[in-house]
Each structure stands twice: as C-alpha cells, then as structure tokens.
Amino acid sequence: MLLKRHQRSFYYHYLxxxxxxxxxxxxxxxxxxxxxxxxxxxxxxFECIKDFDDLVRIWDLTLDVFGTAQYDFLFVANETVIHIDIKNYSGLYRFDNGNFISQKGYVHQGLLSQLDRAHRKLEQFIAHHKFDYKVSSRILFVNPEFKLQGYNGNEQIVFFNQMKDVVSYLKSLVSNEADLKLGLILVDNHVEKEYNRVFYYKYELMEKGVRCVQCDMFGMFFEKSQRTMQCICGHEVKKKEYIIEAIEDVSLFKNGSFTRKEVERYTGVNATTLKRYLRKYCEKVGSYKDAHYRYKK
Structure with missing residues (x-):
C-alpha cells in the first residue's frame, strides 16, 4: 500500500x-x-521497496508539529512507524564529533540531531492521534561509493552493504487496518513546502524544442508519420503527447500567454495540426494576428 510518493514542487519542476x-x-x-x-x-x-504491496509505505512527507519536519520514507506495521532518512553521499568522508566531513572539507553538520528532532516530532504526532506505536529512525547511506573514516558505530546509521538486510526486513512486514489508518492520518496531515524564489529566465534566450527522454537533446524531432514524431536518435513518441508537452513547456517558460507561431517554431509541426490542439487544450485570447493562448491546466 503506497499511500504517497514524492512529487516535485513547482520550483524544482521548473528548474x-x-x-x-x-x-x-x-x-x-x-x-x-x-x-x-x-x-x-x-x-x-524506492526501487527496492516499490512492490511491497502488503506494507504501508509513504515516500516524502512533511509534518508540522510545532515546526516542520521532513521524512523521506515511513513504513507502518507491527505497531511501529519506521522512519528512514536517505543520504546519497559519495566519496571518502571522515566522522568527527557527529559531523560528516568530505575530502574537500565540506561539513554536513548535525545529521543525527536532525534525525532525533524528526523522530521526536513523529512520536508527538502519533501520541496526539492516540496511537500506541513505537518509532524507529535510521539514516541510510544508499551510495556504494560512500566511505567513512573515524566511525565508531551507531545503530541509527546504516550503510549500503547493510541495505539488503533492511529491505529483507521490510519485505517481511504485513500492515493491518490500524496501520493503514495511521498511515492515512499521516498523509492527510502532509504540508507542502513553500519556495518563495522562482526566478523566471528569459524565454528568448532559452534553447527551444521538446527534450528527448532518450538522448536528452532539444528540438531534434521530426514527423515520422501522421501520428508519430521521431528524434534523430531513433526515439519515438506519439504526436499528441509531443504537442501537449510542447504546449506545457512554452506556457511554463513564458509564464503566461503565448502565440501559435511560438509553438510552431518550438515543435516544427504544421500550423493546421497545431490549431486543432490549441483549440482543445488552450483558451484563446484576442483574434487574428494578435491572438494569444493560455494553457488550460
């Protein structure tokens, strides 16, 4: 039972x-x-635990318990909420007085104190909703290239070579109705993060064209057939999906209305075909040469 998965904020979607x-x-x-x-x-x-359908799973949750705390993964079973904080560090680090210091001297401070803060807030939340559940919190370093010197052991820290044991344990768990009820309460209390800074870059200076998911190039598609677009790398997409993505892109990058000509230059698709999609998916403002469109979100 996957109750929530990660969704990008608008800020990171735009970037x-x-x-x-x-x-x-x-x-x-x-x-x-x-x-x-x-x-x-x-x-x-997530790829390791995505098929554990008998287990209540939550990916990316933020709770406000007298201040916000963010949780990468939560699992609910056996009257326990398992909290796993994921770290994707790579390279050689040294452990010094609770800090993780990279070879370049970058210091990751207070990871364990941050974990403890989130742990305590989760305990408060569960007690407030009158569930007699324990909380188990761990930091999991998922990158096999991460190495740590000067580390003297801590049960709250799990490394890549121990991840199989963690996954095997989670696979053995089966959630019941009470676990599901608590999981749903957790998700219902999720609060979205706010990003005040969204700087819109100038559309005129951007490289135009739909991005190919296979080769990562922009604007390299051509019409293979009446219903198919193909990138020069060979990747194919349905023309409908291609045009809708282009409309979404131009609307996002322009941060407002746009013209048919702009979508035509962005896609390379003929005007007659584009007009059909613009009528269906956009609101038209004005007429003739001054016409602009707004995407219906």
Missing part, C-alpha cells in the same frame, strides 16, 4: 525543465544539483 536550456544562476544550480542528488538516492531505495 528541471529549464536546466540545459540556459545557464542557471548559482543558487538555482546548487539547489537543483542537491535536489537531484537527493532524489536519485531516494529513487534507488
């Missing part, structure tokens, strides 16, 4: 779409880099 089309500002570049590294780690773990 993922813009990335590669224009040079990002430093703050956006670093934020996106950190987000994608973290997501890759979480996704790698």
């Amino acid at each position: 993922c779409k813009v990335n590669g089309r224009i040079v990002l500002e430093d703050i956006d570049y670093q934020n996106l880099k950190n987000y994608l590294r973290g997501f890759d780690g979480e996704y790698a773990f």
Whole structure:
C-alpha cells in the first residue's frame, strides 16, 4: 500500500525543465544539483521497496508539529512507524564529533540531531492521534561509493552493504487496518513546502524544442508519420503527447500567454495540426494576428 510518493514542487519542476536550456544562476544550480542528488538516492531505495504491496509505505512527507519536519520514507506495521532518512553521499568522508566531513572539507553538520528532532516530532504526532506505536529512525547511506573514516558505530546509521538486510526486513512486514489508518492520518496531515524564489529566465534566450527522454537533446524531432514524431536518435513518441508537452513547456517558460507561431517554431509541426490542439487544450485570447493562448491546466 503506497499511500504517497514524492512529487516535485513547482520550483524544482521548473528548474528541471529549464536546466540545459540556459545557464542557471548559482543558487538555482546548487539547489537543483542537491535536489537531484537527493532524489536519485531516494529513487534507488524506492526501487527496492516499490512492490511491497502488503506494507504501508509513504515516500516524502512533511509534518508540522510545532515546526516542520521532513521524512523521506515511513513504513507502518507491527505497531511501529519506521522512519528512514536517505543520504546519497559519495566519496571518502571522515566522522568527527557527529559531523560528516568530505575530502574537500565540506561539513554536513548535525545529521543525527536532525534525525532525533524528526523522530521526536513523529512520536508527538502519533501520541496526539492516540496511537500506541513505537518509532524507529535510521539514516541510510544508499551510495556504494560512500566511505567513512573515524566511525565508531551507531545503530541509527546504516550503510549500503547493510541495505539488503533492511529491505529483507521490510519485505517481511504485513500492515493491518490500524496501520493503514495511521498511515492515512499521516498523509492527510502532509504540508507542502513553500519556495518563495522562482526566478523566471528569459524565454528568448532559452534553447527551444521538446527534450528527448532518450538522448536528452532539444528540438531534434521530426514527423515520422501522421501520428508519430521521431528524434534523430531513433526515439519515438506519439504526436499528441509531443504537442501537449510542447504546449506545457512554452506556457511554463513564458509564464503566461503565448502565440501559435511560438509553438510552431518550438515543435516544427504544421500550423493546421497545431490549431486543432490549441483549440482543445488552450483558451484563446484576442483574434487574428494578435491572438494569444493560455494553457488550460
């Protein structure tokens, strides 16, 4: 029972779409880099537990218990909520007074204290909703390239070579109705993170065209048939999906209305075909040469 999976915030959705089309500002570049590294780690773990249908699973939850706390993965079974915080660090680190310090000198401070804070807030939440459940919290380093020196052992820290044991244990669990009830309460109390900073880059300076999911190139599709578009790498998509994605892209990048000509240049699809899709999926503002469109979200 997967009750919730990770969903990108608008901020990161926008950055993922813009990335590669224009040079990002430093703050956006670093934020996106950190987000994608973290997501890759979480996704790698999710692939290991995605088929555990008998277990209540929650991927990416934020609770507000006198201040917010974020949880990568929660599992509910056997009157226990298992909290696993995923870290996707790579390379050689040393452990010093509770800090994780990379070879380049970057210091990850207070990982265990952050885990303990989230752990206690989860205990408070569960007690407030009158469930007599324990909480078990762990940090899981999912990257096989992560090495740690000066580490003297801590049961709350799990490494890649121990992940099989964690996955095997989770696979053995079966959730009941009470576990499902608590899981649903947790999801119902999820609060979305707010990102105040969304800097819209200039559309005129962006590289245009639908991105190919296979070769990652922009604008390399051509019409193979009446219903199919094909990238020069050989990847094929349905023309309908291709045009809808292009409309979504242009609407997002323009942050407002757009013209048929802009979509035509973005897709390389003829005007007659585009007009049919624009009528169906967009609202038309104005007429003739001054006509603009707004995507119906």
